[in-house]
Amino acid sequence: MSTIVETAPRGPTRRRMRVDGWRWAGRIFLVFMLLYTALPMIWMLLTSIKSGFAAMQFPPQWWPEEPTLASYQKLLDPQNSVGQDFLRFFWNSLYVSTATTILSVIVAVPAAYAFSRFRFPGRNFLFFTVLLRNMFPAVIFLVPLFILMRAIGLVNTHGSLILTYLTFGLPLAIWLLKGFYDNIPVQLEQAARIDGATRFQAFILIVMPLSTPGIIATAIYSFIGAWNEYIYAYTFLSKNEQLTLPVGIQRFFSENTTDFPGLMAASFMMSVPVVVLFLVLQRYFVRALTEGAVKH
């Protein structure tokens, strides 16, 4: 026995064995991560197509015996009150997130460009200030912002949310985009300006197209952040017809605590837009991180 163990792994075979060991470890690890990631989501989907009665069983039905789309129909039916609320929350979330996204890009692009290209006094200070914003939790700003929003009459409006979301999306957006601009050769702009373009034209015609992946990544980031935000929406909005999805769902299901199929269906539908958006555009996001944040 011992002779076999000693003689077999030697020379080139031995090296390949080692590498294969790591590869197998990697595969097993990935299977584990896949289960950890996917099982909760699969269970959400399976629960969402059960009836309320079927969900509350022990031991659980591992596979729904009588799958039903009743929860989805209830949430998407504009005729009944649940559906009305849900669709309204959905629309509100969409409106707030889209507005935030557009504004973030408009504000972040010039700022990132300036931080990347210009060397004005106070530049580092301002850049760090922008970065530092990311450090502070929403709760610190909550009370004073609430008072501020009340003073300027924005409480219970979507404007309060858009303004706030804008600021917490900005730091990372600016940071990402700045890294992106750092990697666009300045010579390209200089060539354009020698050919008679103004700085603005050079920016719009040369830099913007090259930084599209960065801008898309920034937009995704802002959209997802705004879509999923909870704490400000929870504090600033009190009228039912203005709530965004996370708060709306929370409020609804704190009244109907046992409707787990409905809750899972709502969680699923709340996740669909951002997941689809992200999956479609994820390569831009990874690329932006690679070129913007990581590679220097």
Add this chain to the structure above:
Amino acid sequence: MQPVVQNNKGTSQVTTVTGKAEARRRLQPGRSGGLRKIWEHRADYAYVLPAIAVMLIVIAYPIYYTIELSFFKTPPGLQLRDKSFIGFDNYTAILTSEVFWKVTLNTLIWTIASTFFSFVLGFAAALALHREFVGRGVLRAILIIPWVISAVAASYIWKWIYHSDFGIIGAVLVGLGLADRPPNFIDNVSTVLPSLIVVNIWREFPFAMIMMMAGLQTVPDQLLRAAEVDGANAWQRFWHVTFPHLSNVSTVTILLLAVANFNSFIIPWIMTGGGPSNASHIWITHIYELAFGRQRWGVASAYSVLLFLMLMMLGYFYVRALAGNERKEGGA
């Protein structure tokens, strides 16, 4: 117009400079007055002005207001005209309360455990996904999804999974004969925090994975191949080539994770509201409850200021790590 400049360190390098003003400043160094410099660069500020203006409204004012409020005794409701100055009483009240230390310990456990495991799992996943294989793109996409979905949705999904009567984990444990009846994960003082950390890691590890995947792409293949030719095994290649290359990305990732975890709110708030008996309260949820639950605005503000000070310390490292790239450019 691409000046090769001798900078202070004496190393010559090509600076990335476009502005005329910049060139002028570079060519005549020395002490030109600060105001004049600002005036020369006046156009540059227009680009950052919108960002700075928004930041000022939504950050500077709240910070000032929080600090002010922390020295006052405030009546319930936001009738803040009736507040009265009490000096440092709010601070002493906090530092002498038992809840404070309990919550601080929870926050430390929460932040360190979440950050550590998210980073390790994310890094390992990035390494395992680095090699080309069939289905890699799909697998990567699936692993990222938890990071994208709303924390509110994640909290409800896991609340249902942990459910004490109908939860799937409990059912599996009973089915395998590991427990007599479904364990109560989140209504139990000793298991609630680890259970919530598992949820948090579920949501956070994909971020580490994306960052490290991006970092891995920057490791030069030639170096790895050279090391392989020299007889380095997989572990040695990782430890001596890959890992040193990733130190910068790793620092940034860990700091971003630590900050995000320190600032978590939604998962504990939705899943347990800080209970049972404060076992899952972390700083942020505790502050929120003090302010909006018990309406003790002054105490909550003092808490915020303390939090602020702690974050400033963390922020020192954060800025240094994020700005590390900046410094290396040698400009500025």
